[in-house]
Amino acid sequence: MIEVGTKAFWRATLAMSLGSFLIFANLYFTQPLLPMLASEFGVSPLTASYSFTLSTLMLGVSLLLYGPLSDALGRRAIMLTTMVGAVGCTLLLSQVHSFGALLALRALQGFFLGGLPAIAIAYMGDEMSRKALVSAVGFYISANSLGGICGRLLGGFLADTLGWQMGFAITGALSLVLLGVFAWLLPPSQQFVRQKLHPKQMVRDLVGHLKNRLLVVSYAIGGLNFFIFVNQYSFLTFRLSDAPYNLPARYLGLLFLTYLSGTLGSALSGKVSARFSQPVVMMMGIGLMVVGTLVSLGESISVIMLGFLFSAFGFFLCHANCSSWVSHNARHAKASASSLYLVFYYLGASLGGTYLAPFWHHGQWAGVVLGSLIILALTFSLCLLLRHWATAREGALVSN
Template structure:
């Protein structure tokens, strides 16, 4: 097994972090471009948001396939094939001129982008020792947040200077570099045991996980937290691109540097969980999320930025704890269990904008925060229930 701190640990975690960066940079590339896309294609803010929503929706649905498929075909090959498809689709997006074509390609891209998130944590569960997994998952998720930052910065700056199509072109080159480094660095699987592809068994595994109340609770926590967190960013871009702020796409891209605190939160979550237990870490992260959301209501741009910094730390702290908890505690078909967590996670991302839209229409950003707190209150209750259900040994696992 790969142990914490040895050379194989460093190579594997670097590869997975680079892969994670590539995936999530592609996912979030369009988010600072939403006002530009709405103007260039003459579509509404809600329809412009579909350039992000359709990707996360298809990514989430694809996880139902990749997780069980990797139980049969192996983790590494699935990640390499789908990352290649994602890089090629990004290049194709640079050439589109109609919004319908952009949406179709973003949907196809979402299918490819699901490969690595579906099986990366299962790969760690196979190859890493239990203590190493808790730390490696935190580092991997820090790659998620760095990818989110990088994609938005590329989209914002390149989009403002050279146009949105060139943002996709630049991203395709970066994706190719990440893909090559991933292929060279990631160690081959040594402890993977293949299982035949049995669709009936795949369905049985998924139903088994859904019938497990503690796993289902973690799925709900992860899905609903992301349901709110990521869509807060979509709505805040319209707040800050309008008067009195009037921020350009490049400056909106800089706003996502607030994800840096998420990198810190996910990196330390594994170590904190060794002492507090992962369910309590989830609850703590949600409380931090609620605090950050309230801070954004204070007047002025600095307060909004501070609130988003707090939100990002809390979200990724909770998400890292939840992801690692699923990998540790799934009794069988670990890839299926981790994939199902991410199905809830990305379906939450793709639907949260619809939930928040009536709050936005009724009361603007204040309404978005009110709607957010309602959901965070529910996930906080779920995390506290989970902490009570867990034995001391399980809670600290």
């Protein structure tokens, strides 16, 4: 087993962090480009957003496939194969001349992008001691958010200075270099034990999770919060690219630096949940999202950014506790329970733009705020329901 501080530990941890960075940089690359793509291809904001949401949709669906496949075929081979496919799609995107081709490649890319997130923790769990795993996962999750931030920054800057097609070409070339380093650093699997595929058991596990009300409600909370949170950024790019702001893509990418407050929210989530029950911490996070959404109604860019700092902190505070809640309350097959949470999470990201589009069409940013508050009121209510069930369960345990 790989132990903390060894050469193998740092090689594996750096490899997984670089891989995570690559995946999420490529996933979120198009988000600051939405106004540019809408103008280039003459499509609506909602249609332009499909270049982002189709990728998240396919990523979410693929998570159910890659985990079981890796149990039977091996972790390393699937991670490398899918990452090659994802980078290949980025390079091909630099050559497209129609919006339909762009959407098709982004959907295919999303399917490939799911390979590493679905398998990464399982690979580290196979190869590392428990102490090493805890340490490595912290680096890995940090690379998730950094990859998303840098992908958006790079997308905005490259597209604004060299054009969106050249932006894909340069990102693809950089990703190819990172992929080579990933393949060189990642230690071969030593502890992996091949298992047979059991499709019927997989289905039974998933059905069992969907019958657990404590899990289903937490799936809905995580998915619906991301449904709003990530798509607010998409519509914000249209708001700030128009008068009176007229921000170019390079500055729109900078908006996503507000995600850094979310990194802090995730880091503090454990300490906060040590003092309050997890449903209460989730409600705190959603409350901060509500505050941030209302603050974003301000006219100045600094006030808008402040609002999104609040929202990002609150979202990740809730998300960290929601995903932890799933692990604690799954009665069996905890890995598939967590995978199912991520499926709802990414499905939320892919569908939220369609929900918010009519609000944007009829009320611009004020409409988006209204649509957001409706969903946040729903997720807050679901947290109250979780708190009631958890309290009732604890009371039953005490009485017994």
